[in-house]
Each structure stands twice: as C-alpha cells, then as structure tokens.
Amino acid sequence: MIDPKHIGYRTTPTVLAVDSWRVKLFCKAIGENDPVYWDIDTAQSAGLPACPVPPTYLKAIEGDHCTSADLLQVLGIPVKGVLHAEQSFTYFSQVYVGDVVEISREIVDIYEKKSGAYNFVVVDSHFKVKDKVAATNKQVILIRNKVAA
Amino acid sequence: MKSQADFPATLTQTYGPVSAIDLALYAAASGDHNALHLDEQVASEVGFEKPVVHGMLNMAFVARMLSSHFGVRAITHLHTRFTGIALRGQTLQFQAKLEQVIDQVAYYQLSVTNETGASVIEGLAHIKRLT
Numbered sequence: 001m002i003d004p005k006h007i008g009y010r011t012t013p014t015v016l017a018v019d020s021w022r023v024k025l026f027c028k029a030i031g032e033n034d035p036v037y038w039d040i041d042t043a044q045s046a047g048l049p050a051c052p053v054p055p056t057y058l059k060a061i062e063g064d065h066c067t068s069a070d071l072l073q074v075l076g077i078p079v080k081g082v083l084h085a086e087q088s089f090t091y092f093s094q095v096y097v098g099d100v101v102e103i104s105r106e107i108v109d110i111y112e113k114k115s116g117a118y119n120f121v122v123v124d125s126h127f128k129v130k131d132k133v134a135a136t137n138k139q140v141i142l143i144r145n146k147v148a149a
Numbered sequence: 150m151k152s153q154a155d156f157p158a159t160l161t162q163t164y165g166p167v168s169a170i171d172l173a174l175y176a177a178a179s180g181d182h183n184a185l186h187l188d189e190q191v192a193s194e195v196g197f198e199k200p201v202v203h204g205m206l207n208m209a210f211v212a213r214m215l216s217s218h219f220g221v222r223a224i225t226h227l228h229t230r231f232t233g234i235a236l237r238g239q240t241l242q243f244q245a246k247l248e249q250v251i252d253q254v255a256y257y258q259l260s261v262t263n264e265t266g267a268s269v270i271e272g273l274a275h276i277k278r279l280t
Contacts, residue, residue: 025178090226
C-alpha cells in the first residue's frame with residue numbers, strides 16, 4: 001500500500017514557453033499533417049491569433065515540469081510495473097505557440113483494488129496562461145505490485 | 150434536424166502498423182522515455198511480447214481524428230480509459246460515435262481497438278460548435 005499521506009502533494013508551479021519546434025516535432029510524432037499547428041500564415045488565414053497546440057500536447061510540456069516518473073519517485077515506486085490507466089483533459093481556452101504556460105501537478109487520490117494487488121494514484125495538472133486556467137487534466141496511474149516487486 | 154448536421158454520427162480512422170520509429174519519435178516529442186515503449190527486453194520482463202504503444206500516443210491519434218474534423222478549438226473535454234494494450238506492429242482502429250447533442254455540445258463515445266479486436270481505449274469527447 002502506498003502511504004496516503006502523499007495525497008495533497010503539490011509541485012511548485014513552473015513556467016514554460018510553448019516552442020514552435022517542439023509542437024512541430026509532436027505533430028510529426030502523432031501523424032498530424034495540418035500546417036495550422038506550425039505555419040503562422042495558415043493559422044492566421046484560419047482566423048487564429050497564432051498556431052494552436054494539438055489537444056494532448058499539454059501532456060508533453062507537463063513532463064517538462066514534472067513527469068509522472070518523477071512523481072512516482074516521490075512515492076518511492078519503481079516505474080517498472082506501472083501503467084497509465086486513465087487520462088482526461090478539460091479545455092477552457094486554446095493554448096498557442098508562444099504562450100507562456102504555468103504548470104503545477106497535485107496528487108489528489110491514492111487507493112487500492114484487488115486486495116492490494118493494484119494501487120492507483122490520481123494526479124491533477126493545471127495549465128495557466130496569463131493567470132487564467134486554460135486547461136486541466138487528470139491522470140490515473142496503475143501500479144501492478146506483483147510486476148513492480 | 151439542422152443542429153445535428155455539423156455532428157456526424159460516426160468518425161473512423163485506421164492507423165498502423167505502429168512502427169519502432171513511431172514510438173521513438175513519440176518518446177522524443179512527449180518526453181516519455183519509459184523503456185516499456187522502446188525496448189523488447191524490458192517489455193518482455195513485465196509480460197508483453199513486444200514494446201507497448203504509449204497510451205498517450207493512442208489518445209493523440211483519437212484527438213487528431215476529432216480536431217481534423219471539428220477544428221482543434223471545438224474540443225472542450227476528452228476522457229480516455231486505457232482498457233487494453235496496443236503492441237508495436239499492430240494496426241489500430243479508431244472510432245467516435247455520436248451519443249447526443251445537448252446545448253450545442255456533442256457527446257461522442259470513443260473507442261480504439263487493436264488488430265485482434267481487443268479494446269485499447271474507451272472514452273468520451275465533448276465537442277462544441279465553433280461560431
């Protein structure tokens with residue numbers, strides 16, 4: 001069992017700029033061919049102020065702030081035997097290339113199933129642009145204790 | 150009904166076979182360097198015959214299917230449960246199925262299956278109408 005004292009653990013927020021090259025690399029990696037994400041003229045022709053980031057891109061810059069592997073280290077859990085069980089995103093405003101994003105993460109729940117064979121850790125992330133929450137996400141991490149041992 | 154017209158009943162997409170290069174590129178772009186996705190030895194040690202496709206890569210493919218059709222700003226919520234595993238070399242099927250439209254927001258049920266027909270992702274998307 002993971003000590004529930006870690007519920008409420010929060011990272012110190014850090015700020016990151018959304019770089020064009022990274023968004024382009026991410027698009028290449030996910031098979032995204034729409035130049036709206038890296039060509040400013042295409043974005044502006046589409047009525048956008050700048051190139052938007054793809055919906056799940058926030059997970060990539062979240063890792064620059066603090067990866068889930070980093071969080072597992074705080075909990076004293078080896079990454080072996082760990083699986084990603086659930087992920088959600090809620091979007092309040094679009095994030096664009098050039099934005100400066102403030103990111104923080106918080107462990108909001110820890111629980112077990114199957115008589116302790118499986119542990120679950122729930123982590124919320126907040127993404128702020130100009131002091132307003134642009135998006136949030138929630139990750140559920142599954143730790144298979146037999147595999148981790 | 151006119152208000153339903155912008156929201157098709159289903160969207161589908163196929164992707165694959167997912168290659169070693171796809172997984173290496175996603176590891177580099179996302180910062181998720183977990184060897185489970187890259188190294189056969191590590192994958193086999195934890196019970197998988199081949200490296201496992203990042204759940205977030207599958208989710209990115211689902212999101213891409215939605216943003217290509219509706220525009221990236223139309224997506225207000227995405228939720229996926231990683232119900233199973235996709236392995237390197239597999240071809241994946243993606244589907245979004247319209248459940249209902251409430252107050253100009255469409256609710257799509259999401260699913261991803263691997264080539265054995267097993268479920269990889271189940272989820273939900275909220276799509277708003279862009280004005």
